[in-house]
Amino acid sequence: MACEREVMMKFDPGWRMTAFFFLMMPILLGLGMWQVERGEQKRALENQYLAKLTELPLSPSPETLSQPFQALRLSGRYHPEIFLLDNQVSNGSVGFWVYQVFSDRSHGKLLINRGFTASAGRDELPDIQAPAQDITLIATAWPQLGLIPAWGDQQWSASWPKVIQRANVERMALASGAWPVELRLEPGQPSVLEPAPFASRLSDDKHRGYAVTWFGLAVVLFFGYGYLGLRHPVKRG
DSSP states (O other): OOOOOEEEOOOOOOHHHHHHHHHHHHHHHHHHHHHHHHHHHHHHHHHHHHHHTTSOOBOOOHHHHTSTTOEEEEEEEEEEEEEEEEEEEETTEEEEEEEEEEEETTTEEEEEEEEEEEOSBTTBOOOOOOOSSOEEEEEEEEOOOOOOOOOSOOOOOSSSSEEESSOOHHHHHHHHTOOSOEEEEOTTOTTOOBOOOOGGGGOSHHHHHHHHHHHHHHHHHHHHHHHHHHSSOEEEO
16 A cells, blocks of 8 residues: 655745845835835925915025025015026926026025926027026925935036936035025916926825835745745645
């Protein structure tokens, strides 16, 4: 009579797969949690933005400039210093976000995001015009939402306008002598181009999607590790 053989399951994924699992799992979970935290930050900023919509514009000061989404009433004139943020797209057009220095009577130089302008070509810079006389503007102090990654040192030209690849407000302020805060012109204001987006950039939808992706990859890795470890049964008897 043939003896029955007992089949036992032995968990043996191999050292290479084990090393890969313990290397990648913390990374995937960490990236997922980072996106969750970024989403929470965006929701908090969106709540601040909605709360500030009901407030009247204030005069610029160190206190008001440091408050995210605070509307400010500015009086003065533009300086010729302009930064052109390259490789931008708006409504299907390629162009630049335009940052220009504005000299406020009460607070000095400020950095104004005038909005988007389309580009005729990479080798042809747009001709940005600004009122020559004193004007009054309503602009909103915009919080910094993080810089896009960049490889190597970003070189800026010595002349104006300066074409830049990242909106590094602190560096822009240092180069122009302005206060290190981005002020976005509201629609309908004098000298505004295509207005920069406001609440649309505060949505946490993108971060939730990224978090689901990273956590999903972690789940796939977990079950894949288990499957590889148990796929070779050991027979005894």
